[in-house]
Amino acid sequence: MRCMFAAILVAAIVAGPAPARGEKPAPGDDRARGDDPASSVTARYGFNGWPTSTADESGNGHHLRILSFGGGRLRLVEHGPGTALAFPGKCTDPVCPHVVLQSTTSADLNPGSRNLAYGADVLLPPxxxxxxxxxxxxxxxRTSSQYKLQIDGAAGHPSCVLVDQLRPTIRIARSRISTADGRWHRIRCQRTGDRLEIYVDGVPYGGTSVPVTLSVSNNRPLSIGAKGPYRDNDQFNGVLDNVWVRIG
Known part of the structure; x- marks a missing residue:
């Protein structure tokens, strides 16, 4: 793993045309209910321009660095009144472009057993x-604990994941609907006590029970768009905007 990281380069962001256009949910839009009021989020990334695209807009200092492998790049694309980030497209070559945004490690991003919500605006073509x-x-x-938002399978169903730091059972709340339709969707994962739920455009589409004692605490960075810059990184192949985390 260390030899792979030796090849990591800071990725460049270059302007490019948007693969699709979409309107961001307005503050009064039903899709925005329960999301990310600026006064309460632990971290928030709006990706509006460079170099501010890596800044934590919450004011808590969880700024992102951009890491790549195999020539991976991010593109700034238009989204509503601002911009979003397009990640490398699907690739089946032996060496594919990979890129990830990562924060520095911070205990502030560990929820422990407290309530937790996180999400993003997502565009992924089928x-x-x-x-x-x-x-x-x-x-x-497998090696620590975890909270995660992912989009898996050919059908593109999003899901939310929690893994306890002592008991590595994977708890998944999977959406009944796909978000891989080439349109913008606002996805939210929300853990409240013993319940983990996933919302798409403000509507709950799946949930699961979790132990009230389930605790997520680790020394890993917050990673956006992939789990890392290396080859087997579960690369996201669409466009992201308005990524946020709220703890408590």
């Missing part, structure tokens, strides 16, 4: 799905 694509995650299911 031809860009794969067995696994990570939108947002902190930690790993």
């Amino acid at each position: 031809g860009q799905t794969s067995t696994g694509q990570n939108v947002l995650q902190k930690g790993y299911s």
Whole structure:
């Protein structure tokens, strides 16, 4: 693994045309209910321009660095009144372009057993799905603990994941509907006490029970668009905007 990271380069963001246009949900839109009021989020990324596209807009200092492998690049594309980030497209070559945004490690991003919500605005065309694509995650299911938002399978159904730091059972709330249709969708994962639920455009589409003692705490960075810059990284192949995390 260390030899792979030796080849990591800081990726460049270059302007490019948007693969699709979409309107961001307005503050009064039903899709925005329960999402990310600026006064309460732990981290928020709006990706409006460079170099501010990596800044944590919550004011808590969880700024992102951009890491790549195999020539991976991000593109700024239009989204509503601002911009979003397009990640590398689907690739089946022996060496594919990979890129990830990662925060520095911070205890502030560990929810422990407290309530937790996180999400993103997502655009993924149906031809860009794969067995696994990570939108947002902190930690790993096998070696630490984890919270994650992913879009998996050819049908492109999003799901939310929680893994306890002591008991590595993977708890999944999977959406009954696909979001891989080439349109913008606002996806939210929400853990409240003993319940983990997934919302798409403000509507609950799946949920599961979790132990009230389930605790997520690790020394891993917050990763957006993949779990890392290396080859087997569950690369996201669409466009992301308005990524956020709220703890408590």
